[in-house]
Amino acid sequence: MPPDFDKQSYWHHRFLSETTFEWLASSETFLEVAAPFLRRLPRDAPILQLGCGTSDLHIHLRRQGFDNVTNVDFEPLAIEKGRAMEQLAFGDTRNKYLVADVLTLDLGTKFDLVLDKSTADTIACCEGPSVLAMAHRVKNHLAENGAWLSLSFSAFRFQIEDGTLPLKAEVIDKLPTPKRNPTDPDIFHFCYLLQNGTSKTTLGDQLQGRRRG
Numbered sequence: 001m002p003p004d005f006d007k008q009s010y011w012h013h014r015f016l017s018e019t020t021f022e023w024l025a026s027s028e029t030f031l032e033v034a035a036p037f038l039r040r041l042p043r044d045a046p047i048l049q050l051g052c053g054t055s056d057l058h059i060h061l062r063r064q065g066f067d068n069v070t071n072v073d074f075e076p077l078a079i080e081k082g083r084a085m086e087q088l089a090f091g092d093t094r095n096k097y098l099v100a101d102v103l104t105l106d107l108g109t110k111f112d113l114v115l116d117k118s119t120a121d122t123i124a125c126c127e128g129p130s131v132l133a134m135a136h137r138v139k140n141h142l143a144e145n146g147a148w149l150s151l152s153f154s155a156f157r158f159q160i161e162d163g164t165l166p167l168k169a170e171v172i173d174k175l176p177t178p179k180r181n182p183t184d185p186d187i188f189h190f191c192y193l194l195q196n197g198t199s200k201t202t203l204g205d206q207l208q209g210r211r212r213g
């Protein structure tokens with residue numbers, strides 16, 4: 001049986017002992033993909049991280065000067081650990097930390113950039129049209145011309161059969177996974193850009209040129 005990735009109890013037990021872990025890619029690698037989006041933002045731009053877990057993504061963002069990051073996770077231990085990580089790294093906390101479910105997220109505020117590293121993958125383990133529900137929640141939190149960058153192991157993560165995805169989704173980068181042997185097949189993780197269909201930002205198109213793989 002696969003682990004209960006969609007259950008808070010799974011993450012609670014995991015975070016009782018896990019201090020730091022990076023899903024799919026390091027924060028440095030993910031932020032390389034996000035660099036063109038971060039470059040056009042002021043340092044106080046509101047950024048939302050969905051399902052922060054025990055990742056150090058917010059630490060790397062703050063090192064780059066972005067300290068208006070809201071970190072959300074439905075497991076309180078992740079939120080405690082994220083806050084402690086910032087305190088340890090900088091001697092204070094400027095980020096926001098919220099225990100919240102991304103499937104019912106209602107923060108009453110908009111973000112220029114939404115980041116998730118494998119959280120949509122976790123949500124895909126829930127029963128029903130969960131990724132679609134998540135996408136609707138994220139759409140409600142996207143500023144005009146805001147962008148959601150989602151790193152996933154799936155080439156089909158946002159392929160919603162009936163075309164009801166409320167955001168325009170495109171793969172802007174493919175990150176090769178490490179190989180044990182040179183003859184192993186190429187396996188990639190996929191970085192999606194999701195935006196409102198009406199967004200005037202053409203960064204997604206510009207980024208096509210730097211796709212890897």
Ligand SMILES: C[S@@+](CC[C@H](N)C(=O)[O-])C[C@H]1O[C@@H](n2cnc3c(N)ncnc32)[C@H](O)[C@@H]1O
Pocket residue numbers: 005006011021022023024050051052053054055072073074075078100101102103116117118119122123
């Ligand atoms: C695969 S881990 C990714 C963690 C982190 N983003 C990383 O890259 O290491 C998924 C995270 O999403 C959180 N999560 C799962 N379902 C959630 C939900 N419905 N609402 C909020 N957080 C959720 C889990 O607690 C876990 O921290």
